[in-house]
Structure formats: structure tokens, C-alpha cells
Amino acid sequence: MSALQTVKFYQTGTFTVGNRLLAPEDRSVQANMQRTNSLNSGHRACQGCGEALGARYAIDAAMNATNRQLIAANATGCLEVFSTPYPETSWQIPWIHSLFGNTAAVATGIAAAIKVKKQKGQGQDVRVVAQGGDGGTTDIGFGCLSGMFERNDDVLYICYDNGGYMNTGVQRSSATPSAARTATTMPLGPEPGNPFGQGKFVPAIAMAHEIPYVATATVADLRDLENKVTKAMGMRGARYIHILVPCPLGWGTASQDTIRMARLAKETGVFPVFEAEYGELTSALAIRRPLPVEDYLKPQKRFAHLFGKNPAVETIARIQAQADKNIRRYGLLAKETV
Amino acid sequence: MDKPFAITLNPGSSLANHTGSWRTARPVYLDRLPPCNNQCPAGEDIQGWLFHAESGSYEAAWRHLTRDNPFAAIMGRVCYHTCESACNRGKIDEAVGINSVERFLGDEAIKRGWKFAAPTQESGKKVLIVGAGPSGMSAAYHLRKLGHAVTVMDAGPYMGGMMRFGIPKYRLPREVLDAEMQRIVDMGVTVKLNSKVDSILDTMKAGGFDAAFLAVGAHIGKRAMIPSGDAAKIVDAISVLRSMEGEDKPLLGRRVVVYGGGNTAIDVARTVKRMGAEPIIVYRRTRDKAPAHDFEIEEALQEGVMVKWLSTIKQAGDKEITIEKMALDDKGFPQPTGEFETLEADSVVLALGQDVDLGLLNGVPGLEVTKDGVVKVGTDLMTGHPGIFAGGDMVPADRNVTVAVGHGKKAARNIDAWLRGETYAAPPKHEVARFEKLNPWYYADAPKTVRPMLDIIRRQSTFEEVQGGLDESTALFEARRCLSCGNCFECDNCYGVCPDNAVIKLGPGKRFQFNYDYCKGCGMCVAECPCGAIKMEAEDI
Amino acid sequence: MLKQCEGSHAVAEAVALCRPEVICAYPISPQTHIVEGIGEMVKSGELKDCEFINVESEFAAMSVAIGSSATGARTYTATASQGLLYMVEAVYNASGLGLPIVMTVANRAIGAPINIWNDHSDSLSQRDCGWIQLFAETNQEALDLHIQAFKLAEELSLPVMVCMDGFILTHAYERVDMPTQEQVDAFLPPYEPRQVLDVNDPVSIGAMVGPEAFMEVRYLAHAKQMQALDLIPQLAQEFKAVFGRDSGGLxxxxxxxxxxxxxxxxxxxxxxxxxxxxxxxxxxxxxxxxxxxxxxxxxxxxxxxxxxxxxxxxxxxxxxxxxxxxxxxxxxxxxxxxxxxxxxxxxxxxxxxxxxxxxxxxxxxxxxxxxxxxxxxLDLDWNVVNKQLEREKQVRRSGPAAEAMLRDVGAVAARNY
Missing domain, CATH: 3.40.50.920 (Rossmann fold)
Known part of the structure; x- marks a missing residue:
């Protein structure tokens, strides 16, 4: 890299998808005319679906990193339903859907089979990705996920977090943010929306398993996401990437704002973007233009009850405090390290 | 594989499902007009040539630039670059240093000896151009490119017109000027110097010209009535600057009072400073009301030029002058205060503006002159006399090199059309790419590169160029700061951010295409296009 | 080779002779000795080219089996009782996807009340899950049925449960005729999957199927089991030809x-x-x-x-x-x-x-x-039953029936309520 490239210009830097003046090998996977489009056109995701985008970003990157030697296991959920309704599938890679809560274990089985086949000289070095939404990961699939982590099975698990059970009609999951309206946490009563003090942040729990690699990412920073997937595929053992994928339907945002919402989540500190190895934080993607959480909350109808004539100032302050805690804990205002 | 029925499916088969039918609005690619291009008096495609410069393709950039303006090296020095005031990047950090990149390209062209190609076909038409200044030489360039035989006649001994006789060499080194003039001559343009045209009609007739472009410039310094003694030395700024080009340097004494607040006043003051004199500018209004560009005032002050703001000269003697203090009234006009001061002065240089010598137009039927003493022209720059066009300082417009160069191009296009019996119709302008149409997230923080300045001691004593140029790395950096407003720069964002893979990448230089079979019309490509080169259009449903 | 051994051990050895490639298990009595035995063989290197995975639940066990089977590995697991119930969702899924997994069910009662001893409630609760269920009468048959089960499962692309009575068989030491590796290899060819996750021939397995095709998918599962009615006796014949004894059949x-x-x-x-x-x-x-x-x-x-x-x-x-x-x-x-x-x-x-x-x-x-x-x-203690029924008729808060009855039979000390 020349000194010039210390500045990320769009021609050579990392903010845009492509960088026409970068050496081809340094360009993003998504910029490639021959990218795999692992998730093909014709899927039935909603307009502006963050999960469809995140899945293609991640799986294409994994395909690229493994020289297309990849098998994916998929949890029940939006991604599964919109990609594989009989008689058509959008997946261009070997892919299996078993159940809602067992994806990590299915992937373990795939990895075990691959290992034996390779040992026997009957197969190539094929790699495994498991993927699911936040419900399939942080709730119903959590047991299998933790087991896969603990055994350090050779699986990259990718969670596409849109903060709820969107496929079944936007119900609350353990990844639904505080105060958010869902079909099961209506904005009613003394504590409207999803209660504070509940839910879990699985990346931190994954770190507690001391697995080789844990990372978070969003669909707003493609290069970061691709780098993390590529890095993960360069490692062995249990790996976990948690990708924030805004859901226009569940969040009540405009379909064109999906990337913008992910960007705001990161820039406000609501969603920390970092990586960790063997339980230790190794880097964080710095906030570039610090913003108050209102900027993130306001465009979303699921937080509409916090605004209006009598804004819920205290509730907003509590969400701001959560973001501030993320900023402190993950060092999000430090100089950019990536 | 003998696949189990229904539960196991063939890869990628969802292509059969055309999700484009969900769409209520469709994205459409478009080009919007970058504000710099919109602003440029010479009609340069600034974003277009910066695009090439970004990749280090400097010759391609220079060739793109010179499609509109042949004088990159001159422009890069003397253009007041209003494009930079319009630049959207100014709303992020600072405007792109368009002018400095332009100069870099112009200097590269001179250094590398890049030439303009002579036309491949001759039109058989002859055009006379009067005046070898920026407007005339610009017209010569464009007309020659179009295959016309061009003769330029100028009263002066050198090419360049006001670029030579009005702009000091510390701002525009003469070898730069000469190089860019000569390059046009090399295209096969005939230039006749020391050839004053006294009557345009006679000259046209004698030379068998089919059309003429008049661009004689404003070389006559305006005078002001200042009561003065016989011994008082009062000269005009233009003659001072012109005499700098010859053997006989002006003799103005030690204390030189320059009267006026325009760029010429500054130029003269800075020039005499370099000759060892002590210039003092007297101007009737305040610095912020002065027509000179503030950066020029600032540079002059740095170099030790003194200024008496809010002052008028009441009387000039042979060794001193009397000035009256002025005060601005509530409308901003200077009013006399009755307070006087005496200043030591060996000479007074009047820099109060210039007039055009319209003598060559005597007896031209149909031609009209305005009350400001310039020639009336239509939007096509044709005078009231068919086939005679005029531009630059001769016509009602801002007087600067860039405007003049723009006139040259515009006149050339209209003359070309007129010669063919047609009317030139400019292509419709695209809507301007306003800042609101951009997604500035994608542009990295990158402060403007500051051009080096000559150290102050040498600025006070020599005519070396004050402002330096960028080197290759800084020019590249500066070029890459361009936002490419309204024009696809193939960042691949639309291709990348589409959740439905409904954008087809056509390959380098070929941009993209929507695949409406699958585009659901979410609008993400529009929202995430950094430069505003996509818009949504409602579908007919 | 004749040998005296525990039923679990006999099954473990038989499974090992079938050259399984992935084995996953979660401990539950009375299945534990089987997987312990295989685990030991994998660990010692006696059973080569086999991954033994200690999973965190039976649900995970069946899920790992689904993954490995779908990737073309011969896959085995074992469970019992509550464990079988805990994996039920995956049990149905394995058969629905047509994955030829072989699973031993060491039959045991289902609670509550919790009970570790033998009956057939566990596997019979799964009678409609789409798996083939074979019941062994003796340890020899249990051993033999496992060898047949792999062949049956892989021929049909359907999972097979081999059911053997917990403790009564699993923990009983009996004489068995343990076949040689050559015999098993002669009977059981390497696994050639009908569908597999293959990077060179990618497919999507486990699509969502709506009303337009679901009935047909279910009927095809039924049709496969009907085919098994012919195949099971046929395999028993083939088995006899290689191993020289009657085992299996319908x-x-x-x-x-x-x-x-x-x-x-x-x-x-x-x-x-x-x-x-x-x-x-x-x-x-x-x-x-x-x-x-x-x-x-x-x-x-x-x-x-x-x-x-x-x-x-x-x-x-x-x-x-x-x-x-x-x-x-x-x-x-x-x-x-x-x-x-x-x-x-x-x-x-x-x-x-x-x-x-x-x-x-x-x-x-x-x-x-x-x-x-x-x-x-059979042998129901009517005294206890009648007493409890009477008690419940008279006392609203009669307490837990199981404990009350145990008290009646004197198994636990009486307590006053």
C-alpha cells in the first residue's frame, strides 16, 4: 500500500463496494463480475431485505475464501423460507435445511463427515458454514450453538441478526432491543415495548467460550464484513460472526434505508462492530461520525412510541446509556484500527 | 443425483421466479451535471477529466480537459476557479483543488511535449481572428480542430494578449504562456503579429475570409480627472504592465501610488514592489468591497504592499499627493469626510479599469455598440453584422481569462455552424447534481492539498512564480478527492448493495445495467449511490 | 467367532464392523455402554476413519447425524427413553429428508415418573416418525440387525432404529457369534448416498414444500416403507448366505x-x-x-x-x-x-x-x-390402584399418585399430610 492509500478514497479505499483503481486481488468479492451470487436472484425476500444482502455478502466471501469448497447448513427462518420454497431454490451451493434449532449441530455433522472423507482420501478439503437468524441462533438454536463452540468444531456460524422473529410476524427474540415494539412486546402499559434488562448479546457469550474467532459486522460495511468472513475461513475450529441485518418489515423502515440503518446502528454505538480471538477483543471498527441514538431510533416505526408529542426522554436516555456502554467496553471511539 | 422429490432442489433454480413483478418504482441510471462543470465559464468537463487524473492517466485527463479548453497550464495559474466555490466537496471538508490539478496536467503536457492533432479534413473555409489573446486563441484552436483555415492577427509583438500584457509573470511565467500559444500555432494556425487590423471589413475582403471573430481585448486604461501639477507623473496600469514585457522598464520612482482596488491595481503594486519600489494602493472603499480577489490582496499585503483603504486622491503633485478619507454610508457607498492626508509619491498609477479600442469596427453595417463601449452580440456571439462574431473583453461579460476562453469555444461552434448555414444548438443541460443527491458517507475524509508558495523574500524581489504546483502524488491525491457528482464512477455500490442481484456489471468503463426481471424496486441502489447517478421512477401499473 | 460378552459390547463391535464414519452420542441409560464401547474403539484407533462426537444433547446427536449423513458419511447414534423424546423433532426430520442413519434404541420406559427400566414406550411413541423399527429378541439378533440395518437404510435411503431391550439385553452377558470384518464387508458395501451435499454437484436439501406437493412427499415416504417389506426378508436371506444364521426378517x-x-x-x-x-x-x-x-x-x-x-x-x-x-x-x-x-x-x-x-x-x-x-x-397390583383411586375420589389434594402408591406398597416411609 502506498502512502496515498492511507486515505480511503472511493477509488482505492474501503467504503464503497468496488474500488476501480485497486489491484484486482485487493478488491471486494462483491465487486467481482464473477462473484458466485451464492444466493441467486428470484428469492422471495422482502424489498430491501438486509438478511438477503448479508447472506450473499457473507456466503460469497466464504466461497471466495474457500475456492468454492463450501457447504452451508441453514436454520429455519426468513432466510430459509424465502430462499427455498419448492420447486425453486436460490442457493447455488450445497445447502441443507434441517430444523430451526439444530443448525450448529447439523454443521458439526457435516464437518465431521468431511473430515473423515478427507482422511480416507475420498474428498477435498470442504469447509462448512452454518447460518441462521437471531431467533434460530440466540434462542432456539442456542444449545446446539454453545455445544458446537465448546467442542471447537470446525464450523463458521453466521447469525443474521434482525432483532426478532420476522418470519412469523415480528415477535420478540432475545436479540430484540430494549423498548422495541414487536407483536409480542407491544408499546402498551407502564414499560412499553421490549423490557430493559432482558435479552442477550451472543457475541459476548461466544467470546466466553474462548473459541478461535468471534466478530460482529453489519451490512453497512461490506469490506469489514468480507474481511472478517475471509479471516474466519482462514482459521480452524469454531468461529462465530454476528451480522446486523436491518429488516424493513420488522423495524418499520423504508426499503431503501436498510444499509443506512445498519450504518446508524454502528455509528451511534447501538451495535458494536469488533472482533475477538480466543476470548480476547482484538479490534473494533471505530465510529466515524458519532451520532446520538435518536438518529438511529427515529426512522424506525418500532420505536415510534418513544417520540411524538411526549417523547420518552428517559427511555431514550437509557438506550443512549447502552450505546455509551458499548462505546466504552469495545473502545469504539478509538482510532480506527482496521 | 437422483434427487428426492420436492425436498431436494436444483441449484439456483429460483431464476424462474421473476420478482421484478413486485416493483412499483424502478431505478434508472442518469447523469447529472456536476456543479463545477455547471459553473465553469470555459465549459470544461471538470469531473470528466478528474476521472482520468484519478487513475494517473494524465494524458487522457489532459486530452479530455483540452476538448474544451486548450490552456490547462495557463488556467491552472490564472483562472479564478469559481468551480471550487461550487464544488460539493466543500460541504464535506474543502473543495477539490481543481485548479491545482489542472495546472499539474498543463505542466505535464508541456513537460512531456503533448501536442494537439491537426484536423484530418479541411473544410475549405477561412476564418479571421483578430486578437491573439485567450479568446482569440481559444477560438483559433476550436475552429482549427473543426478543419477551418484560421488566421490570427494581433497588433502586439507577442501572442497572449492580456494574458501577457495584463498578468505579471510571477503569476504566469512566460514560457508557460508561450508553450500553450505555440501548441495552437502547431496545429496549422497562422498567426500574424504586429498586424493591427484597422478595418475589419477591408481585412476580411482582402484575405478572402468567410467569417471573423473579434477578440481584441481591453487595452486602453481608463483615466480619472485628478487635479495635478505639471511635474506629477501619472500613468495607467496597463501601460505599466505592458512595458514590463519590453526592454524599457517603466521608471516610476521609489514611492508609487496605485489608484484602484481591482486585480490590476494589485498586479501593478506587486510588480513595482518586485522592482524595488514601495507601492501604496489607494482605494476609496474597504477591503471586503474591493473587486480584487481577496487572496491576491492577501498575497500583496504579505509581500509588503501598503494599502490606504477608504481614500481618494484629491490632488497629485510631483513628490506627494493628497488623499481624502472616505466613510461608507448606510448603502455602502464611500462619502467624503473632509479629512485629508498627504502621502509621499514619486508617481501615480491609475488602475481604474480598461476600455476596448473599437476602431476596427468603423463602418461595419449592422454592428451595434453598447453604452459601456463594448460590442453587442447575440447568444451565439455574432454581432449585428452577419459572419462577424465577437468575444472576450469586447462584449458584455465578466472580464477574465476563463470567460474569454469560453467565448472562444462558443464563438468557434457558432462560426462553424454559421459557415455550414446552420445554427449551433447546445445539447440540453442535465439537472445539476446537488449535494442532497449525494451519499457523502462513501467519501473519505481528506483535507485539501495546499500548493507551495514561494518564500516571502523572493516574492518581494524577483518575478519567480509565487504559487508552486502539485507534484504527482499530491495531484493524484487532489484528483481523488473529486466526488464525481452526478456521474457514475463505477464504485460498484449499486452492484453490491442490491439484495436481489438485479444489477448487471458490464465491465470497466461500461458501467451497469438493471435487470428488471428481478429488481423489486427497493431503492437501495439509489440511496447508496455516492454520487447521485441513479433515480427512482414510478412504474406504470 | 464365538464370545461371551455384554449385549452393549456386542452391538458396539458389530457397529464398528460396519465401518461407521460418524458417531455421535449423548449419554442416557441404558444405552451408555454401547457408545462407550465404540468411543473407546475410536479413541484407541481400533476403529479408524471414524469421528466420535460427544454432543450436548440427544437433539444435537440426531442433528449431527443428519448433517453427517447428508454429507455422505455412514452415521450411527444410540439413545433411549427421554433421550429419544428429546430428539423427536430431528428424528422426524431425518426420515423426512431420507437420511439412512442407524440408531440403537435401548428400550426404556418414559417418565414421569422417571424410570430407567425396560419397556417399549420410547420407540413405540415414534411409530409414525417414518423410521424403520426392528426389534431384537436376543443379543445375537441385536448384533445381526445392526449389520442388516445399515444395508437396509442405505438401500432405501431411510433411517432405521434397532430396538433392543434396555438392561435385559444391553447389560446381559451372553454368548454371541461375532462375525469377521471380511464377512461384514462382503455383506455391506460402502455407503453410496442417494443424495449428498457435494460441492461438485450442489443441491438444496430440505426445501419448504407447500400443499401442492406435500401429500406426494409423504406418500413417497410410505411407499419406501412398503418397499422395505420386500427388502427386509431379502436381506435376511442374504445375511444367512454370508453369516450362516437366521436373523432379522419381518x-x-x-x-x-x-x-x-x-x-x-x-x-x-x-x-x-x-x-x-x-x-x-x-x-x-x-x-x-x-x-x-x-x-x-x-x-x-x-x-x-x-x-x-x-x-x-x-x-x-x-x-x-x-x-x-x-x-x-x-x-x-x-x-x-x-x-x-x-x-x-x-x-x-x-x-x-x-x-x-x-x-x-x-x-x-x-x-x-x-x-x-x-x-x-399383567400382574397389576389392584390393591394399590384401587386404594389410590379411592383416595383421589375423597381428597381433592391427594398428592402425587406415584409416591402415594409407593407408600402403599411400603417402598417409601409413610409421611403424614
Whole structure:
């Protein structure tokens, strides 16, 4: 890299998808005319679906990193339903859907089979990705996920977090943010929306398993996401990437704002973007233009009850405090390290 | 594989499902007009040539630039670059240093000896151009490119017109000027110097010209009535600057009072400073009301030029002058205060503006002159006399090199059309790419590169160029700061951010295409296009 | 090679001879000794090219098996009782996806009350899950059925449960004839999957199927089990050719040629029944036995044929369909529909209750006299039951029935409420 490239210009830097003046090998996977489009056109995701985008970003990157030697296991959920309704599938890679809560274990089985086949000289070095939404990961699939982590099975698990059970009609999951309206946490009563003090942040729990690699990412920073997937595929053992994928339907945002919402989540500190190895934080993607959480909350109808004539100032302050805690804990205002 | 029925499916088969039918609005690619291009008096495609410069393709950039303006090296020095005031990047950090990149390209062209190609076909038409200044030489360039035989006649001994006789060499080194003039001559343009045209009609007739472009410039310094003694030395700024080009340097004494607040006043003051004199500018209004560009005032002050703001000269003697203090009234006009001061002065240089010598137009039927003493022209720059066009300082417009160069191009296009019996119709302008149409997230923080300045001691004593140029790395950096407003720069964002893979990448230089079979019309490509080169259009449903 | 060993060990060795590639297990009694045995063989290197995965639950065990089987690996797991119930969602999924997993179910009761002893409630609860279910009578048969099960599963692309009675078989030391690796290799070819996750030929497995095709998918699963009705006896024949003994098949009759009464049962209890029948035959009773090896698919035609000459049948089963009675009996009754046979259901041995020859003799004699109730609970302590029923009639908060009854039989100290 020349000194010039210390500045990320769009021609050579990392903010845009492509960088026409970068050496081809340094360009993003998504910029490639021959990218795999692992998730093909014709899927039935909603307009502006963050999960469809995140899945293609991640799986294409994994395909690229493994020289297309990849098998994916998929949890029940939006991604599964919109990609594989009989008689058509959008997946261009070997892919299996078993159940809602067992994806990590299915992937373990795939990895075990691959290992034996390779040992026997009957197969190539094929790699495994498991993927699911936040419900399939942080709730119903959590047991299998933790087991896969603990055994350090050779699986990259990718969670596409849109903060709820969107496929079944936007119900609350353990990844639904505080105060958010869902079909099961209506904005009613003394504590409207999803209660504070509940839910879990699985990346931190994954770190507690001391697995080789844990990372978070969003669909707003493609290069970061691709780098993390590529890095993960360069490692062995249990790996976990948690990708924030805004859901226009569940969040009540405009379909064109999906990337913008992910960007705001990161820039406000609501969603920390970092990586960790063997339980230790190794880097964080710095906030570039610090913003108050209102900027993130306001465009979303699921937080509409916090605004209006009598804004819920205290509730907003509590969400701001959560973001501030993320900023402190993950060092999000430090100089950019990536 | 003998696949189990229904539960196991063939890869990628969802292509059969055309999700484009969900769409209520469709994205459409478009080009919007970058504000710099919109602003440029010479009609340069600034974003277009910066695009090439970004990749280090400097010759391609220079060739793109010179499609509109042949004088990159001159422009890069003397253009007041209003494009930079319009630049959207100014709303992020600072405007792109368009002018400095332009100069870099112009200097590269001179250094590398890049030439303009002579036309491949001759039109058989002859055009006379009067005046070898920026407007005339610009017209010569464009007309020659179009295959016309061009003769330029100028009263002066050198090419360049006001670029030579009005702009000091510390701002525009003469070898730069000469190089860019000569390059046009090399295209096969005939230039006749020391050839004053006294009557345009006679000259046209004698030379068998089919059309003429008049661009004689404003070389006559305006005078002001200042009561003065016989011994008082009062000269005009233009003659001072012109005499700098010859053997006989002006003799103005030690204390030189320059009267006026325009760029010429500054130029003269800075020039005499370099000759060892002590210039003092007297101007009737305040610095912020002065027509000179503030950066020029600032540079002059740095170099030790003194200024008496809010002052008028009441009387000039042979060794001193009397000035009256002025005060601005509530409308901003200077009013006399009755307070006087005496200043030591060996000479007074009047820099109060210039007039055009319209003598060559005597007896031209149909031609009209305005009350400001310039020639009336239509939007096509044709005078009231068919086939005679005029531009630059001769016509009602801002007087600067860039405007003049723009006139040259515009006149050339209209003359070309007129010669063919047609009317030139400019292509419709695209809507301007306003800042609101951009997604500035994608542009990295990158402060403007500051051009080096000559150290102050040498600025006070020599005519070396004050402002330096960028080197290759800084020019590249500066070029890459361009936002490419309204024009696809193939960042691949639309291709990348589409959740439905409904954008087809056509390959380098070929941009993209929507695949409406699958585009659901979410609008993400529009929202995430950094430069505003996509818009949504409602579908007919 | 003849050897004296524990049933679990025999199965472990047999499974190892089948060259499994992925084995996953979660401990639950009485299956533990099987997977412990295989685990040891993998760890020691005796069983090569096999991944042994200690999972965190039975649900994970079946899920790992789904993943590995779909990737073309010969896959085995074992479970029992609560464990089987815990993996049910994945059990259905494995058969729905048509993955030829072989699983031992060391049959055990289902709680509450929690009970670790043998009956058939666990596997019979999964009678409609789409798996083939084979019941072993002896340790030898358990061993043999595993070898057959892999071949059967892989031929049909369907999962197979080999059911063997917990403790009674799994923990019993018996003499078995352990086949050689050459014999097993001769019988069981390497696994060639019908569908596989293959980077060179990618497919999507596990699509969402709507009303337009779901019925057909389900029918095809049924059709495959119907094919198994032909394949199971065929494999038993092939097995005999290689190994020289009868093992497996759909059903097996014992002294039933002229029997007026035929006792029908599954699993190890057949041994006790046969001993009882031998004695009763000595005493002149025209009684015989029909053992059902294949419970799924259920051999309706074969059962009907086996019963066509008898006057009555007694289904003795270690399971209870609460609210109706027998599970096996219901299936048998379907087989004999229209044959005008008298049939008795006997629920016996739940939760490990001993089934004695004495009780059986009394039971069968009564059956021979057609004096049995349609549903009989063998050796039920009516005193305890009646007492509890009475207590519940009188006291609203009568407390937990199980504990109260244990108190009645004196198994726990009395406490005052």
C-alpha cells in the first residue's frame, strides 16, 4: 500500500463496494463480475431485505475464501423460507435445511463427515458454514450453538441478526432491543415495548467460550464484513460472526434505508462492530461520525412510541446509556484500527 | 443425483421466479451535471477529466480537459476557479483543488511535449481572428480542430494578449504562456503579429475570409480627472504592465501610488514592489468591497504592499499627493469626510479599469455598440453584422481569462455552424447534481492539498512564480478527492448493495445495467449511490 | 467367532464392523455402554476413519447425524427413553429428508415418573416418525440387525432404529457369534448416498414444500416403507448366505403350525414366552408364538398369514397406549381385520416389571379358555390402584399418585399430610 492509500478514497479505499483503481486481488468479492451470487436472484425476500444482502455478502466471501469448497447448513427462518420454497431454490451451493434449532449441530455433522472423507482420501478439503437468524441462533438454536463452540468444531456460524422473529410476524427474540415494539412486546402499559434488562448479546457469550474467532459486522460495511468472513475461513475450529441485518418489515423502515440503518446502528454505538480471538477483543471498527441514538431510533416505526408529542426522554436516555456502554467496553471511539 | 422429490432442489433454480413483478418504482441510471462543470465559464468537463487524473492517466485527463479548453497550464495559474466555490466537496471538508490539478496536467503536457492533432479534413473555409489573446486563441484552436483555415492577427509583438500584457509573470511565467500559444500555432494556425487590423471589413475582403471573430481585448486604461501639477507623473496600469514585457522598464520612482482596488491595481503594486519600489494602493472603499480577489490582496499585503483603504486622491503633485478619507454610508457607498492626508509619491498609477479600442469596427453595417463601449452580440456571439462574431473583453461579460476562453469555444461552434448555414444548438443541460443527491458517507475524509508558495523574500524581489504546483502524488491525491457528482464512477455500490442481484456489471468503463426481471424496486441502489447517478421512477401499473 | 460378552459390547463391535464414519452420542441409560464401547474403539484407533462426537444433547446427536449423513458419511447414534423424546423433532426430520442413519434404541420406559427400566414406550411413541423399527429378541439378533440395518437404510435411503431391550439385553452377558470384518464387508458395501451435499454437484436439501406437493412427499415416504417389506426378508436371506444364521426378517413363528392360541410379542420377552409355550406344549396346550421383528413397516400380510389357522391370539406388549390399550395389538388387529379371530391385549412389563413364566402360564391358560378381558394388565397390583383411586375420589389434594402408591406398597416411609 502506498502512502496515498492511507486515505480511503472511493477509488482505492474501503467504503464503497468496488474500488476501480485497486489491484484486482485487493478488491471486494462483491465487486467481482464473477462473484458466485451464492444466493441467486428470484428469492422471495422482502424489498430491501438486509438478511438477503448479508447472506450473499457473507456466503460469497466464504466461497471466495474457500475456492468454492463450501457447504452451508441453514436454520429455519426468513432466510430459509424465502430462499427455498419448492420447486425453486436460490442457493447455488450445497445447502441443507434441517430444523430451526439444530443448525450448529447439523454443521458439526457435516464437518465431521468431511473430515473423515478427507482422511480416507475420498474428498477435498470442504469447509462448512452454518447460518441462521437471531431467533434460530440466540434462542432456539442456542444449545446446539454453545455445544458446537465448546467442542471447537470446525464450523463458521453466521447469525443474521434482525432483532426478532420476522418470519412469523415480528415477535420478540432475545436479540430484540430494549423498548422495541414487536407483536409480542407491544408499546402498551407502564414499560412499553421490549423490557430493559432482558435479552442477550451472543457475541459476548461466544467470546466466553474462548473459541478461535468471534466478530460482529453489519451490512453497512461490506469490506469489514468480507474481511472478517475471509479471516474466519482462514482459521480452524469454531468461529462465530454476528451480522446486523436491518429488516424493513420488522423495524418499520423504508426499503431503501436498510444499509443506512445498519450504518446508524454502528455509528451511534447501538451495535458494536469488533472482533475477538480466543476470548480476547482484538479490534473494533471505530465510529466515524458519532451520532446520538435518536438518529438511529427515529426512522424506525418500532420505536415510534418513544417520540411524538411526549417523547420518552428517559427511555431514550437509557438506550443512549447502552450505546455509551458499548462505546466504552469495545473502545469504539478509538482510532480506527482496521 | 437422483434427487428426492420436492425436498431436494436444483441449484439456483429460483431464476424462474421473476420478482421484478413486485416493483412499483424502478431505478434508472442518469447523469447529472456536476456543479463545477455547471459553473465553469470555459465549459470544461471538470469531473470528466478528474476521472482520468484519478487513475494517473494524465494524458487522457489532459486530452479530455483540452476538448474544451486548450490552456490547462495557463488556467491552472490564472483562472479564478469559481468551480471550487461550487464544488460539493466543500460541504464535506474543502473543495477539490481543481485548479491545482489542472495546472499539474498543463505542466505535464508541456513537460512531456503533448501536442494537439491537426484536423484530418479541411473544410475549405477561412476564418479571421483578430486578437491573439485567450479568446482569440481559444477560438483559433476550436475552429482549427473543426478543419477551418484560421488566421490570427494581433497588433502586439507577442501572442497572449492580456494574458501577457495584463498578468505579471510571477503569476504566469512566460514560457508557460508561450508553450500553450505555440501548441495552437502547431496545429496549422497562422498567426500574424504586429498586424493591427484597422478595418475589419477591408481585412476580411482582402484575405478572402468567410467569417471573423473579434477578440481584441481591453487595452486602453481608463483615466480619472485628478487635479495635478505639471511635474506629477501619472500613468495607467496597463501601460505599466505592458512595458514590463519590453526592454524599457517603466521608471516610476521609489514611492508609487496605485489608484484602484481591482486585480490590476494589485498586479501593478506587486510588480513595482518586485522592482524595488514601495507601492501604496489607494482605494476609496474597504477591503471586503474591493473587486480584487481577496487572496491576491492577501498575497500583496504579505509581500509588503501598503494599502490606504477608504481614500481618494484629491490632488497629485510631483513628490506627494493628497488623499481624502472616505466613510461608507448606510448603502455602502464611500462619502467624503473632509479629512485629508498627504502621502509621499514619486508617481501615480491609475488602475481604474480598461476600455476596448473599437476602431476596427468603423463602418461595419449592422454592428451595434453598447453604452459601456463594448460590442453587442447575440447568444451565439455574432454581432449585428452577419459572419462577424465577437468575444472576450469586447462584449458584455465578466472580464477574465476563463470567460474569454469560453467565448472562444462558443464563438468557434457558432462560426462553424454559421459557415455550414446552420445554427449551433447546445445539447440540453442535465439537472445539476446537488449535494442532497449525494451519499457523502462513501467519501473519505481528506483535507485539501495546499500548493507551495514561494518564500516571502523572493516574492518581494524577483518575478519567480509565487504559487508552486502539485507534484504527482499530491495531484493524484487532489484528483481523488473529486466526488464525481452526478456521474457514475463505477464504485460498484449499486452492484453490491442490491439484495436481489438485479444489477448487471458490464465491465470497466461500461458501467451497469438493471435487470428488471428481478429488481423489486427497493431503492437501495439509489440511496447508496455516492454520487447521485441513479433515480427512482414510478412504474406504470 | 464365538464370545461371551455384554449385549452393549456386542452391538458396539458389530457397529464398528460396519465401518461407521460418524458417531455421535449423548449419554442416557441404558444405552451408555454401547457408545462407550465404540468411543473407546475410536479413541484407541481400533476403529479408524471414524469421528466420535460427544454432543450436548440427544437433539444435537440426531442433528449431527443428519448433517453427517447428508454429507455422505455412514452415521450411527444410540439413545433411549427421554433421550429419544428429546430428539423427536430431528428424528422426524431425518426420515423426512431420507437420511439412512442407524440408531440403537435401548428400550426404556418414559417418565414421569422417571424410570430407567425396560419397556417399549420410547420407540413405540415414534411409530409414525417414518423410521424403520426392528426389534431384537436376543443379543445375537441385536448384533445381526445392526449389520442388516445399515444395508437396509442405505438401500432405501431411510433411517432405521434397532430396538433392543434396555438392561435385559444391553447389560446381559451372553454368548454371541461375532462375525469377521471380511464377512461384514462382503455383506455391506460402502455407503453410496442417494443424495449428498457435494460441492461438485450442489443441491438444496430440505426445501419448504407447500400443499401442492406435500401429500406426494409423504406418500413417497410410505411407499419406501412398503418397499422395505420386500427388502427386509431379502436381506435376511442374504445375511444367512454370508453369516450362516437366521436373523432379522419381518416376523418369526415358533411352534405355531397347529396352534389354536398364538402369542404375539416383540423383543426379549419372546424368550420367556417361548419357554412358557414349551412347557404348555408339554402339557398339551395348542399354543404357539409369533415374534414381530419389523414393527415399522408393519407386516400386515405376513401377520395375517401367520395367524390364519389359529383361533385366538394374545398380543403381549411392553407398551400402553393410554386411553385405548395396546399399541402392537392395535396394529395386529388391523392385520386380521375380517378374519373373525378372538384377540386379547396384554400390557406387561412396564417400567421393568418382571414378566415371569408363572404369570404367563396363568395368562395363556386363561386366554385358552377365552376368559381374558380384552385388555389385561399383567400382574397389576389392584390393591394399590384401587386404594389410590379411592383416595383421589375423597381428597381433592391427594398428592402425587406415584409416591402415594409407593407408600402403599411400603417402598417409601409413610409421611403424614
Amino acid at each position: 416376523i418369526r413363528s415358533y411352534r405355531a403350525e397347529d396352534a389354536e392360541t398364538i402369542v404375539i410379542a416383540m423383543g426379549s420377552v419372546l424368550g420367556t414366552i417361548k419357554d412358557t409355550v414349551d412347557e404348555m406344549r408339554e402339557a398339551g396346550h395348542k399354543i404357539g408364538v409369533l415374534g414381530i421383528t419389523s414393527f415399522r413397516p408393519f407386516p400386515l400380510v405376513e401377520v395375517a398369514a401367520a395367524l390364519k389357522n389359529c383361533k385366538r391370539f394374545v398380543v403381549l406388549e411392553k407398551s400402553l397406549a393410554v386411553g385405548i390399550g395396546g399399541i402392537v395389538a392395535t396394529n395386529v388387529r388391523m392385520a386380521v381385520t375380517g378374519m373373525g379371530l378372538k384377540g386379547f391385549t396384554v400390557v406387561a412389563g412396564l417400567g421393568g416389571r418382571a414378566i415371569t413364566m408363572k404369570s404367563l402360564t396363568g395368562l395363556f391358560e386363561k386366554a385358552g379358555r377365552d376368559e381374558l378381558e380384552p385388555v389385561t394388565f
